[in-house]
Amino acid sequence: MHKVGHAMLLINNDNSNNTPGEQKQRTPIERVLDIPELWSTILSYLNQKRFRRLRLVSKRIYLACTPHIHVSLTLASQKHVDVAWDQDFPSNLVSSLRIVSIDQFSPALTHLLDQCTNISTLDINVFGLDIDFLQELLDYCPRHLKNLVIRSEGFVSLESIVETFLQSTTIARQIQSLALDIGSTGLFETDALSWTIFRSLLDTCRSLTSLSLSAVKVMDIPESLEEINPLHATKATFPNLVSLAMTLCDISSVGRIRLLRMFPNLHTLDMTCRNDVFQTVGEESVDNSSAALELNYQDLCEQLRNVHVSSRSQSEQEGLFRFLGHLRHLERLELSGLATPGARLLDLAEGWSRNKVSLKQLILSPKYRKLTEEELEKVLLKPCFSKLEVLDAWCGPDLILRFWNHETQRSQLPFLETLRALHLRKEDVVSDLDDGAMEALNMTLKQLPRLVDLTVGTKLEDFGVFQGMGRDPEVLLPDPRTVVYTGPGAVDWSGERPFLQTLVIGCSSEFFHHRMSDIPRQVGKRFRFLEDFKFTGFT
Numbered sequence: 001m002h003k004v005g006h007a008m009l010l011i012n013n014d015n016s017n018n019t020p021g022e023q024k025q026r027t028p029i030e031r032v033l034d035i036p037e038l039w040s041t042i043l044s045y046l047n048q049k050r051f052r053r054l055r056l057v058s059k060r061i062y063l064a065c066t067p068h069i070h071v072s073l074t075l076a077s078q079k080h081v082d083v084a085w086d087q088d089f090p091s092n093l094v095s096s097l098r099i100v101s102i103d104q105f106s107p108a109l110t111h112l113l114d115q116c117t118n119i120s121t122l123d124i125n126v127f128g129l130d131i132d133f134l135q136e137l138l139d140y141c142p143r144h145l146k147n148l149v150i151r152s153e154g155f156v157s158l159e160s161i162v163e164t165f166l167q168s169t170t171i172a173r174q175i176q177s178l179a180l181d182i183g184s185t186g187l188f189e190t191d192a193l194s195w196t197i198f199r200s201l202l203d204t205c206r207s208l209t210s211l212s213l214s215a216v217k218v219m220d221i222p223e224s225l226e227e228i229n230p231l232h233a234t235k236a237t238f239p240n241l242v243s244l245a246m247t248l249c250d251i252s253s254v255g256r257i258r259l260l261r262m263f264p265n266l267h268t269l270d271m272t273c274r275n276d277v278f279q280t281v282g283e284e285s286v287d288n289s290s291a292a293l294e295l296n297y298q299d300l301c302e303q304l305r306n307v308h309v310s311s312r313s314q315s316e317q318e319g320l321f322r323f324l325g326h327l328r329h330l331e332r333l334e335l336s337g338l339a340t341p342g343a344r345l346l347d348l349a350e351g352w353s354r355n356k357v358s359l360k361q362l363i364l365s366p367k368y369r370k371l372t373e374e375e376l377e378k379v380l381l382k383p384c385f386s387k388l389e390v391l392d393a394w395c396g397p398d399l400i401l402r403f404w405n406h407e408t409q410r411s412q413l414p415f416l417e418t419l420r421a422l423h424l425r426k427e428d429v430v431s432d433l434d435d436g437a438m439e440a441l442n443m444t445l446k447q448l449p450r451l452v453d454l455t456v457g458t459k460l461e462d463f464g465v466f467q468g469m470g471r472d473p474e475v476l477l478p479d480p481r482t483v484v485y486t487g488p489g490a491v492d493w494s495g496e497r498p499f500l501q502t503l504v505i506g507c508s509s510e511f512f513h514h515r516m517s518d519i520p521r522q523v524g525k526r527f528r529f530l531e532d533f534k535f536t537g538f539t
Contacts, residue, residue: 084112091115153183310337336365342375396426421453451498470526
């Protein structure tokens with residue numbers, strides 16, 4: 001650590017008189033150290049207990065990096081709370097506090113909250129969360145608190161948690177991100193959230209930009225469907241909210257429409273509910289006309305860009321696909337639930353293409369495995385996927401083979417230049433693949449210059465799929481003392497593409513017994529920037 005700090009001081013001192021020509025000849029590490037935010041991010045990986053020693057290296061570096069370094073503190077026992085009495089404890093660096101298994105106040109906890117005045121994130125994860133403890137904790141929260149997470153599995157009702165939170169008016173008004181995950185107590189409707197209290201939550205938290213609810217039963221609106229207009233409109237709107245997540249929640253179709261209409265600027269929607277939330281409503285009230293279906297989605301979530309939704313029944317899919325078809329700014333889509341017929345997905349892609357929609361991410365959950373490679377090929381050829389950056393589907397090398405042109409030895413994938421993540425999750429065996437599928441996959445991967453994340457679920461028997469990719473493990477790296485980084489004789493690193501950062505592969509019994517020892521050379525040396533390497537499983 002002392003050497004790193006001393007080196008940085010020398011670099012800063014030497015750079016003061018550097019000419020433009022001399023600065024171009026500086027090494028990459030020297031240029032990295034010139035970026036304070038990047039340098040501070042590297043320092044943030046230091047052991048938190050030893051971070052204060054940075055002051056011994058250089059007070060200037062310590063003061064310069066302090067605003068960029070955020071310490072996350074977890075309190076799982078009274079021993080962790082007692083750290084507040086340590087005079088060297090960097091309380092001004094604590095920006096995130098996580099409370100686990102502590103359900104009562106103590107002088108040490110009070111002192112800790114008084115000292116840590118820069119906390120912006122509070123995560124409460126207590127099994128038997130006590131309402132009085134929660135109230136007292138919120139009263140001690142610092143004025144900088146912006147993100148609040150409350151998790152509990154104890155015998156406490158959701159509405160009591162929300163009401164307690166709303167009593168802390170100052171905190172409620174400044175919170176920007178709120179996540180509630182309250183386990184069911186097994187009692188009648190203890191996981192229910194009435195529409196009135198839900199509206200009070202939104203009315204009070206006017207700064208709220210992100211809301212996440214888990215396992216919540218949102219009670220329906222007081223009015224019956226016949227007493228409201230076909231648009232199911234609501235007068236109140238909350239334009240600040242841009243992200244909404246409802247995981248394993250219950251809400252009616254009418255409630256869902258009224259809810260989404262309150263968020264005109266919603267950008268991100270994660271709605272994987274336990275009931276048929278997208279089931280089409282309104283047909284009976286407007287004589288079963290097709291206009292009634294359009295009323296449900298007209299001007300609904302016009303700004304929506306990121307969507308993760310699921311369908312539970314065939315009857316719900318009609319409404320779900322109508323909802324997706326009306327999104328004009330969609331960029332990222334994740335579908336889960338029932339398998340969707342290829343023809344329906346193709347119709348959806350054609351509609352997006354006509355409306356000039358350009359998707360960057362497509363994720364089809366494993367339950368979509370009934371979608372054949374031929375059907376998915378037709379979908380991906382549509383113009384709306386021409387700039388795709390992430391493809392995640394239950395398919396294998398046979399899909400890549402369908403795009404391979406044997407005459408030109410080039411892949412016809414329309415998103416070759418933009419794809420950054422490719423996840424082929426089908427766990428088939430090599431002997432079941434079409435002839436030439438693995439070769440086509442190998443050649444295609446070498447034609448993806450921006451690829452950094454790769455998953456091949458196929459149970460590989462050897463490293464043949466990686467031949468010609470990355471850096472040849474038999475070739476030594478250039479000597480850093482003599483290598484030239486700029487100019488005519490500079491090293492060309494482009495031949496090592498793709499620069500994989502994460503890699504997940506399937507593993508056959510042949511691979512497990514005879515190829516494991518070659519992983520450091522064939523994977524580690526080949527992909528020098530690899531950060532994560534995993535296996536999908538064994539046979």
